[in-house]
């Protein structure tokens with residue numbers, strides 16, 4: 001079924017368990033969020049959380065927050081295995097970026113595991129660039145790319161990728 005048959009709507013508290021299960025399906029242990037981590041991100045004052053439904057089933061989720069007036073961060077983007085490659089990830093991220101832009105965000109950042117080649121290809125396709133290599137971001141041997149995109153199209157202002165030899169801990173993906 002095409003992504004057009006999928007409905008995007010605001011996240012409600014009652015979606016929590018389904019969204020958490022979707023996150024568990026989408027990420028390996030150690031990278032998937034615990035319930036308390038996910039709750040903590042959702043409770044941020046500037047959190048934007050959007051759910052995608054198909055036939056009343058939650059098949060997609062995106063969560064972001066504004067860290068400062070002009071900086072947005074993608075905390076997670078989850079599309080159920082059965083709903084992939086139908087444009088849903090693109091729609092969810094596009095809606096998050098639209099909301100960020102309305103709120104004055106100029107630059108969106110995220111982290112993704114170096115081993116997650118699907119996510120890297122997806123984000124690059126949508127205009128994100130690798131801006132830093134984060135050593136051991138998810139733990140020993142589990143490095144990440146910090147990726148970023150400017151919402152006003154001035155991508156040239158982004159710094160070139162550099163290596164940060166620090167573990168930032170359990171911060172947003």
Ligand SMILES: CC(C)(COP(=O)(O)OP(=O)(O)OC[C@H]1O[C@@H](n2cnc3c(N)ncnc32)[C@H](O)[C@@H]1OP(=O)(O)O)[C@@H](O)C(=O)NCCC(=O)NCCS
Nearest residue numbers: 026077078079084085086087088089090118119121122125
């Ligand atoms: C990454 C993810 C969100 C993509 O969602 P999706 O709905 O399948 O993506 P879309 O259908 O919108 O794809 C948009 C474009 O991204 C690229 N892309 C998506 N999946 C890809 C893959 N497996 N390999 C290569 N390119 C891919 C393609 O260019 C695609 O356009 P196309 O289908 O016209 O070729 C999804 O695979 C997912 O949930 N993965 C697990 C969780 C995760 O890694 N989240 C991101 C890190 S926070």
